[in-house]
Amino acid sequence: MLFNSFQYLLFLPLVFAVYWMVNKRSLALQNVLLLIASYFFYACWDWRFLFLLIFSTGLDYYTGLKMHQAENQKLKTFWFWLSVSVNLGFLGIFKYYNFFAESFAQMLSALGFHPNLWMLDVILPVGISFYTFHGLSYVIDIYKSRITPEKNIVTYSLFVSYFPLLVAGPIERATHLLPQIKVARKFNYLQAMQGVKQIIWGLFKKVVVADNCAFFVNQIFDHAGSHSASELWLGMFLFSFQIYGDFSGYSDIALGTSKLFGIDLLRNFSFPYFSRDIADFWRRWHISLSSWFRDYVYIPLGGNKGSKIKQLRNVFVIFLLSGFWHGANWTFIFWGLLHALLFIPLLLLNKNRNSLSATSFNFRVYCKMGLTFLLVSFAWIFFRANTITEAFQYLAGMFDFSNLSLNYFYSNTKFALLTVISLFSIAFLGFIEWKSVLRGNPEVRLTKMMVFIVLFFLFCMGTYRNEMSFIYFQF
Known part of the structure; x- marks a missing residue:
């Protein structure tokens, strides 16, 4: 169900x-x-x-x-x-x-x-x-x-x-x-209404953002060799939002549903695409899994105590286990390895906890957020690809700038319309979450107008598409 x-x-x-x-x-x-x-x-x-x-x-x-x-x-x-x-x-x-x-x-x-x-x-x-x-x-x-x-x-x-x-x-x-x-x-009416709004927001992430992105992502990743560099870049970014909308959308629905029964569940996402570095990303993405590995594997191994060699070992163990937890494929293990390699410079320079107390925003912070999102998106290619070979072929195609056309997206009216809907929904998602980040809110708080907009999108999407499974159901 x-x-x-x-x-x-x-x-x-x-x-x-x-x-x-x-x-x-x-x-x-x-x-x-x-x-x-x-x-x-x-x-x-x-x-x-x-x-x-x-x-x-x-x-x-x-x-x-x-x-x-x-x-x-x-x-x-x-x-x-x-x-x-x-x-x-x-x-x-x-x-x-x-x-x-x-x-x-x-x-x-x-x-x-x-x-x-x-x-x-x-x-x-x-x-x-x-x-x-x-x-x-x-x-x-x-x-x-x-x-x-x-x-x-x-x-x-x-x-x-x-x-x-x-x-x-x-x-x-x-x-x-x-x-x-x-x-x-x-029964707490205020808690129940918060739960309903969180369910609606989760459905928006899944049905409007993730499922629309999936339409293009599946076409591009399954036939990467026939797409231009521009389309491959777009496919990478669309998958970043697909997996975020899909998984965080599920978590929002789960937390919202539980609030209807008077039970609070652990928060699983904290606006991860606004992270300032990879360490910050893993404090915001799939928080319950990250904290599980931290408490039951990383700390018992010694955590960040001891020599740098032991600390590096612990980091590799955690990220490789995290990758392997996601699925029985070398692509997930390689994805975990990539994140370990991205995390290591922060550990060696003792900067892996710098973002814990950071609250200010300036041009440098925006650049760090953009770079972190770009690195995370590159790593998602290995997460999505069927094999490591296909992932490297996808990356090679992204940097083949001899063809920069976007013909696939404009080949017919349906593709063009879905492209507009996808980009607009992503922009709306980013705008709402960015407002929450600036205000220091732990989660999105929907106004009546936002609820109306989201319900309108859900109604439009539900008129032509059957329900699609969640990505993390396979894990």
């Missing part, structure tokens, strides 16, 4: 209405209702993988209790590694087995061997990377004695499978979400 689908338009109001109807009866009944709705929401993708989600939830719930009850450190460690191994094992089998098998087969073929390896013929369970990381953070926090295990199975199950965040995050922490699930919630 997609957030931008007609089915969700029926599902959300129904759950919302019943949820607040049972509010006065009992908190337990309210949580049971949300859990049933979450399982139904997930089963709409593929009901068979619902059993995998339930098994993973039960495993972490049980091992969490066993770690807390363990009489010695050895037994506690056993239960911890059992949970981690099984969870990562499922993630590895479904998401990475074919990648490793194919890579190993290619390596043997290069040496003259021709193995016939068994491949896994199964689709990737939607959201497996997200709910696996939910569970891992929970068991790690128990193992480190930061929290005590949740004894109520319904409460813990809802923490893992809460439908607004189940498929594509944000990646929540037990310390943030569990306390909200365990306390009575009262």
